[in-house]
Amino acid sequence: MSRVLPAVQRNFYFLARRFVAGEDVASAIAAVRRLNALGISATLDFLGEDVLERDAAARQRDVYLEMLDAIASAGVNSNVSVKLTAMGLLVSEDFALENLSTIVERAARNSDPFVRIDMEGSPVLPATLRVFRRAFAHHKNVGPVLQAYLKRTASDVDDAIDSGVRVRLCKGAYNEPPEIAYRRMSEIRANYLTLARRLLERGHYPGIATHDHRLIAALKQFARDRGIGRDRFEFQMLYGCRPRVQRELVAQGYRLRVYVPFGTHWAGYFYRRVLERRENLFFALSSIFSS
Numbered sequence: 376m377s378r379v380l381p382a383v384q385r386n387f388y389f390l391a392r393r394f395v396a397g398e399d400v401a402s403a404i405a406a407v408r409r410l411n412a413l414g415i416s417a418t419l420d421f422l423g424e425d426v427l428e429r430d431a432a433a434r435q436r437d438v439y440l441e442m443l444d445a446i447a448s449a450g451v452n453s454n455v456s457v458k459l460t461a462m463g464l465l466v467s468e469d470f471a472l473e474n475l476s477t478i479v480e481r482a483a484r485n486s487d488p489f490v491r492i493d494m495e496g497s498p499v500l501p502a503t504l505r506v507f508r509r510a511f512a513h514h515k516n517v518g519p520v521l522q523a524y525l526k527r528t529a530s531d532v533d534d535a536i537d538s539g540v541r542v543r544l545c546k547g548a549y550n551e552p553p554e555i556a557y558r559r560m561s562e563i564r565a566n567y568l569t570l571a572r573r574l575l576e577r578g579h580y581p582g583i584a585t586h587d588h589r590l591i592a593a594l595k596q597f598a599r600d601r602g603i604g605r606d607r608f609e610f611q612m613l614y615g616c617r618p619r620v621q622r623e624l625v626a627q628g629y630r631l632r633v634y635v636p637f638g639t640h641w642a643g644y645f646y647r648r649v650l651e652r653r654e655n656l657f658f659a660l661s662s663i664f665s666s
């Protein structure tokens with residue numbers, strides 16, 4: 376059995392490969408270079424979540440420090456995205472804050488000093504925002520992700536606008552209960568549109584993270600109508616998702632950042648991509664057969 380499991384992992388890795396840049400820092404930097412050559416900036420994510428031991432969280436943090444140095448020495452255009460459960464949030468908030476602060480301080484030396492805190496499932500959301508707020512009190516180069524499927528997010532967006540916080544807005548990738556989350560895609564899309572418009576008008580360089588062509592078209596139109604310059608926000612997409620649309624946005628003069636995950640702990644990330652869009656499995660298969 377112990378021999379079979381790694382073999383299964385390996386086989387699935389070939390599927391995940393379309394959405395994951397590689398297993399080490401060097402392959403992640405190579406992927407960022409390819410994106411930069413297309414006029415696309417990046418945010419690097421070292422895959423891993425739900426770390427329960429201090430040593431493991433410290434190792435995750437150290438890879439972030441290595442990534443930040445590699446970004447600087449390669450001279451590529453990228454910042455980083457981090458999950459607080461990988462930084463030991465489930466061990467203690469103080470410990471996660473310590474690790475996050477080390478990363479944020481190191482990132483401050485880079486030409487793009489920003490550190491994005493990914494948002495995970497709702498059980499860790501309050502703690503994630505608390506740790507973010509404590510870090511933000513000392514460092515302005517850090518900002519959270521907010522999820523449009525959550526009913527509370529309208530008020531979190533207003534708070535972020537009032538306190539000068541730079542937000543990435545996404546729909547949300549976890550399975551949340553109806554008491555706290557919109558479940559119908561039409562409702563999620565409507566809330567996304569409302570909140571993204573608010574961020575475009577009054578926010579602080581928001582990241583509009585979606586592959587949804589209807590939302591992208593509506594938000595481009597909104598920005599045009601309100602005279603909101605293309606330098607005041609950026610679109611964001613995931614590595615391997617809609618590459619043609621990515622190139623079109625850049626050709627139209629929009630800023631685009633691609634989220635580039637890498638590392639060996641790709642399973643949770645890959646399953647979320649497949650669950651939210653079954654076609655992603657077919658894309659993954661087709662990239663194997665066409666390579």
Ligand SMILES: Cc1cc2nc3c(=O)[nH]c(=O)nc-3n(C[C@H](O)[C@H](O)[C@H](O)COP(=O)(O)OP(=O)(O)OC[C@H]3O[C@@H](n4cnc5c(N)ncnc54)[C@H](O)[C@@H]3O)c2cc1C
Pocket residue numbers: 492493494495520522545546547548549584585586587588611612613616617633634651652
């Ligand atoms: C940069 C970035 C960072 C993210 N960070 C987080 C995070 O921190 N926390 C979190 O919970 N979630 C995060 N997400 C995931 C996000 O919450 C959604 O789960 C994910 O983006 C899917 O929603 P969507 O709006 O992109 O499009 P979907 O709702 O998947 O798709 C909407 C429509 O867009 C079209 N479409 C979408 N993808 C494709 C495709 N590949 N090919 C063709 N058509 C397509 C289809 O018409 C589809 O019906 C992030 C997403 C991005 C892009």
